[in-house]
Amino acid sequence: MWQTITEFINHGPIRAELVQSVLMIIGILLVRGVILQAHFRRHPLLEIEDKRRWVVVTRNVTLIVVIFGLLAIWAAQIQTLALSMFAVAAAIVLATKELIMCLSGSVLRATTKQYSVGDYIEVGGLRGRVVDINLLNTLMMQLGPNPLVGQLSGKTVSFPNSLLLGQSVQRDNVLGMFVIHTFEIPVPIALDSDAIVPGLQMLVDKLCAPYVDDITLYLERVQTQKLFITPAAQPRITRVPHDDKVYNIVVRFAAPVPKRLEIQQAVLDEFIRIQYRLLNANR
Template sequence: MIQMPDFINQLNINREIIQTVVVIPSIILLRWLWLRFYFYRNPDMELEFKRRAMVVSRNLALLVGLIALTAVWATQIQHFALSMVALAAATVLATKELIMCLLGSMMRMITNQYSIGDYVEIANIRGRVVDINMFNTLVIQTGTSSQLTDLSGKTVSFPNSLLLNAPLSRDNVMGNYVVHTFEIPVPIRLDSDTIVPRLEWVLRDYCARYVLDIAQYFEEVKTQKMFVTPTAEPTITRMPRDTSMYCLVVRFASPLNKRLAIQQAILDEFIRIQYLLMSNDDNQ
């Protein structure tokens, strides 16, 4: 009677190929079963968390698959590497960008720089993260200006290698709250003593309902994570720019989904004040 190992040898089937054929479908099946079980246990989960679970499980499955295949083909890889040292060196040079992308992805996972749903800006790319893999990050762009946070509907991806050599800013480092800052350029002939008090009144009116909760949350973050947290009180600072303009720097803390509405309210009030002041100047 022919034993199974002898039968396999007679078919001249490589053991590594059989293991590969078993490993890959197994990982895919386990990921699918885990997602089904996870979504079944959490039927009311928000779309953002479902998306995050899918991305994390996909990246984890890919990582496990790479480790498993490396273990399966370790002997063959070792023989190939010993016999093809020059080719391996050339391959490393040719795949330098891919290696840097993998290193950037590893650094992101280790340092937890950002995750799905975060607002980030890097190398003039600004948007909300919707997908992350081992080589690049996909974001939905926000407006063309850093003062705009509405999603434009356009997506752009950047290689994870950028994380190694470009500074990255993240808006919602404080979780569901954000400290938002924007500038308003003002003609030098408009009196800031007339403009600032009215803008401060609107700003404090919008932020009053959030200040105490945000201040308490910032104190908890300071205690738990030992972060140096900013103040939750809204402020407007006057800054000189040149002989024809000065700017008002508006800074406030708010829930992440309210910052654009508060910013727009301040800008609307400023436009009204500016119109009245300029109209009075023209009438004089």
């Protein structure tokens, strides 16, 4: 009976490659499901970002394995078809140029580890927190709308992975649980910076004081393990000339990722209060 079934598959209307393809896909999906369930049961307290990262990674790995499996199963038929349709294949390559570039960008991201799910990135003028990655595009929750407001806007924005081939990627949380955060405050040229900077420096020092020692030790470990040149953990405020109307105050500090926006907003609030007092001092 088994011989009869084999002959039917090999010579009948259902080809062996088709059956093998279906069985392979079902098997790979079952293995992925078992791996995910086993990992989640073994780590019941896993954060939602880590769970999401596992789902995204296993999905992309599954897709890659399926593609390579199908290519291996249908290799003979694909080779025969390719030899007889070389001109058509060339036309398809030209027509799918963007698709190929997206796949190339995805390979570049994976090999260089530019970012992953949960990272804060900026690429091509788009800023947000990455929530999903596939072979063609990246989806993130948008930050903004003002560059100084790092809160999630509630909107999603996606970009093709081909953008990674021609645009630089800025990643905020490259140091893991901590971040070196920098922002600029434009100040009217008529306001004396000596009346502004000391108050801001005192405030940012106070806000960052609980974290400076831990961040310093963490940066030293990162520098030793990954051979990174890490910046100092102490907050710094510098003054930069801009034009004849304004100058910029540059605030730089180190903090845990969840605290950076809170500290930034506190510094901005203090600046607005100082600016108000200075502008109304002579009235």
